[in-house]
Amino acid sequence: MTNVVDFIRQTVDRDHVYDFMMPQQNPMLEVGQGFLLYLEGISVSFDGFKAINDLNLYIKEGELRCIIGPNGAGKTTMMDIITGKTRPDTGQAWFGQKINLLEMDEPEIAQAGIGRKFQKPTVFELQSVFCNLELAMAGDKGVMPTLLARLTPSQVDRIDHVLQLIGLVGQRNLPAGALSHGQKQWLEIGMLLMQSPKLLLVDEPVAGMTHQEMDRTGELLTNLAGEHTIILVEHDMDFVRSIASEVTVLHQGSVLAEGTMQQVQSNPKVVEVYLGAEA
Numbered sequence: 001m002t003n004v005v006d007f008i009r010q011t012v013d014r015d016h017v018y019d020f021m022m023p024q025q026n027p028m029l030e031v032g033q034g035f036l037l038y039l040e041g042i043s044v045s046f047d048g049f050k051a052i053n054d055l056n057l058y059i060k061e062g063e064l065r066c067i068i069g070p071n072g073a074g075k076t077t078m079m080d081i082i083t084g085k086t087r088p089d090t091g092q093a094w095f096g097q098k099i100n101l102l103e104m105d106e107p108e109i110a111q112a113g114i115g116r117k118f119q120k121p122t123v124f125e126l127q128s129v130f131c132n133l134e135l136a137m138a139g140d141k142g143v144m145p146t147l148l149a150r151l152t153p154s155q156v157d158r159i160d161h162v163l164q165l166i167g168l169v170g171q172r173n174l175p176a177g178a179l180s181h182g183q184k185q186w187l188e189i190g191m192l193l194m195q196s197p198k199l200l201l202v203d204e205p206v207a208g209m210t211h212q213e214m215d216r217t218g219e220l221l222t223n224l225a226g227e228h229t230i231i232l233v234e235h236d237m238d239f240v241r242s243i244a245s246e247v248t249v250l251h252q253g254s255v256l257a258e259g260t261m262q263q264v265q266s267n268p269k270v271v272e273v274y275l276g277a278e279a
């Protein structure tokens with residue numbers, strides 16, 4: 001595949017610059033003084049079992065919010081509702097003040113500026129790190145049109161900027177398959193960034209990482225917060241502590257507690273249902 005792509009790139013005129021290669025900010029996204037994400041009274045049942053039960057969650061622009069909770073608390077289901085994969089039975093879900101997430105399907109929600117990173121990295125192993133970012137910049141416009149399109153200097157700068165953010169400048173031309181597990185996770189975060197999402201949903205990024213990789217992931221996420229808003233679902237409490245951000249504890253589909261890690265880990269209800277001996 002790599003050879004074919006290289007051959008096509010060398011033989012085809014890549015002078016055409018396609019507009020679709022530049023991500024656009026959704027003009028509907030108005031945050032004002034309010035919340036970037038507003039979930040209220042959300043409930044969803046599966047076969048009579050309430051996986052999400054009258055959930056309220058308010059996320060401010062630029063926040064890095066950690067969502068913790070025991071297995072089955074509803075963390076994944078909550079993310080599925082935000083991204084349009086699961087439709088709730090009741091409640092409201094707004095992105096900014098004007099975008100009603102419950103009236104949109106998954107591609108529309110992604111297009112509106114919500115990116116999701118699943119636990120397992122899914123990068124194009126045979127393509128270079130640079131090429132993975134290039135493909136991600138074009139979204140779902142197709143591999144071939146993207147590879148045949150010529151990059152403008154500002155697009156190359158954007159990719160180089162993301163390479164710096166994710167700490168993979170030295171691996172720019174390596175096939176993604178040659179990266180370590182942690183590096184693949186950073187590349188996938190970089191691929192999300194190429195779409196310029198306002199809100200990033202990140203699911204357990206540090207599972208399987210070395211301590212050093214975990215530290216760098218913490219730095220990456222804290223650096224991204226501010227310009228981006230991040231919701232991080234995480235089971236690793238040491239990692240959550242190291243990030244020192246606002247924490248929401250989910251239990252039985254509802255918010256059990258919110259606050260700093262120090263506040264929630266001294267909350268007796270949280271200790272009882274989740275942290276237990278670990279706190």
Ligand SMILES: Nc1ncnc2c1ncn2[C@@H]1O[C@H](COP(=O)(O)OP(=O)(O)OP(=O)(O)O)[C@@H](O)[C@H]1O
Pocket residue numbers: 046047051069070071072073074075076077078
């Ligand atoms: N499609 C589905 N059909 C039936 N039950 C479901 C479905 N999706 C989730 N559930 C149930 O809803 C509850 C919440 O699941 P969810 O995966 O959201 O929890 P979680 O907090 O992400 O758990 P974990 O930390 O183990 O990933 C669980 O009891 C789960 O079995």
